[in-house]
Amino acid sequence: MSVVVLTGGVGGAKFVEGLVQVLGGSNVAAIVNTGDDFTHLGLRICPDLDSVMYMLSGKNDPARGWGVVGESWNFMSALAEWTDETWFNLGDRDLALHVLRTAALESGESLTAFVHRMADKAGIDAALLPMSESPVSTILTTDIGILSFQSYFVEHQCRPSVSKIRFDGAAEARPGRSVTSALAAPDLEAVFVAPSNPYLSIDPILAVPGMTEAISAAGVPVIAISPLIGGKAVKGPTAKLMAELGMECSNSTIASHYAGLIDGLLIDRSDDCEGLRVARENTLMRNADDRKRVAEAALRLARDEATT
């Protein structure tokens, strides 16, 4: 039995890793947000794909919460001697993937093929699938103007107030062939929506034409894991964003955001939600045991839903 999981950054990557612990990597396919991808200093950077890659290969830095363990910053220090364009931190070790990916794409290799090759090298059995081959860019309308995702997230550290989010290129994008075949797998048991930011990490995936249709057509339970605990986001701008977009920061808002897509929502033990099947678990993921526990709870909810 296999599962598919829609995922964004580090929080999503943790949940994917939990699924891999429970089911084994070969039974897990992650459809990864590429709306945060951008080209910086000529390098093609795919933060969410790398977050999952680092997490599943054990190269992630659990202390810092992002990037590669054992990272150093000598490239950045030299860069600052030559240019003022230093707002985006590129670690010396992290650079390896960016340089290799840029060269691969330049030589005509697809992003999916590149990720597959790197995952293979890192001993990752799970399928890491970019949501689409063609670029999609998350663009935010804010009180200081139109910002690309990384400009909002890193350069301006999520400080600007957001009034609108759009996904440039989404209309022309298509789910990759590996994405549609993962969703059409005969042994597919469930589709999960990882506890990532619904508006910035999951919506770009759902904006790819054909994606929601392929998920529905799978005919399996679709379960989301709420990114909120106690009415707050564990990390990142989810809660701030919900307030700016005029929404209550609650699981009910999450549930109605995913209405029509999901069959159930896994929420934290301290929380409530109305209007659809929920299960409760301690959803804070600080270590491998936490990740396994949350994945098991999500699987239980999916299986309960399937037998209802």
Place this chain on the structure above:
Amino acid sequence: MSVVVLTGGVGGAKFVEGLVQVLGGSNVAAIVNTGDDFTHLGLRICPDLDSVMYMLSGKNDPARGWGVVGESWNFMSALAEWTDETWFNLGDRDLALHVLRTAALESGESLTAFVHRMADKAGIDAALLPMSESPVSTILTTDIGILSFQSYFVEHQCRPSVSKIRFDGAAEARPGRSVTSALAAPDLEAVFVAPSNPYLSIDPILAVPGMTEAISAAGVPVIAISPLIGGKAVKGPTAKLMAELGMECSNSTIASHYAGLIDGLLIDRSDDCEGLRVARENTLMRNADDRKRVAEAALRLARDEATT
């Protein structure tokens, strides 16, 4: 009064720095070999331009003899986890120039303009001029096959026996506008050929159509500094190469190689040379005083020649 110097790698860069000490940077223009340039992992790498850049900005590593001081190798260590293509060492700090240059060329900036911008940032007054804008590639016929320069020099550490050297792209190359205007400067006093490898570092420069003509047309003394001391090269494959190409490793060979181009040769005190005007100096350059002394001796020889 200004001077122009033709230069290759680290040895040449030392001589250029000596000239800058003696004359001030604004009176020195270096025409730099780009025949060693190559694209590696999608990055455009110009080793000789960087050698001069690092030397003149004081960023060079005098202990290692090449690259940047304070260098670290964490990029390479991470790279090795993803790929086997690790034969060319890219330091974390050195990467900054490669990434910036690749992005600049990709965006349409010329190599000359990029080098000028970086030199300016590093407080370098001397003009650092790529020998041509269009790429020229030094290619060696060896006993193990046809090799690009970096494959011969780095991957195979100069071990293969060389039977022929050619400069692909030279026929279509032209000296950059800054190159010809430096050679046409009304206050030009002398042209120097740095103590670089004549066959691998200087010949590519001379192979650019119009280069030797522009040097002759300058009508000033042309002085070479021999790369040999005691019949041996201070560093690199010069002596080995001369033997493989069937030439005696001597200053007379150097002099006849440059016949028609140079008016005088600066050689080491321990050496001899027949057939043209020579001057002797201790030409080993281990520190700033050495570099100044050699530059002064070369200038004296040029001025002697001018008053003859």
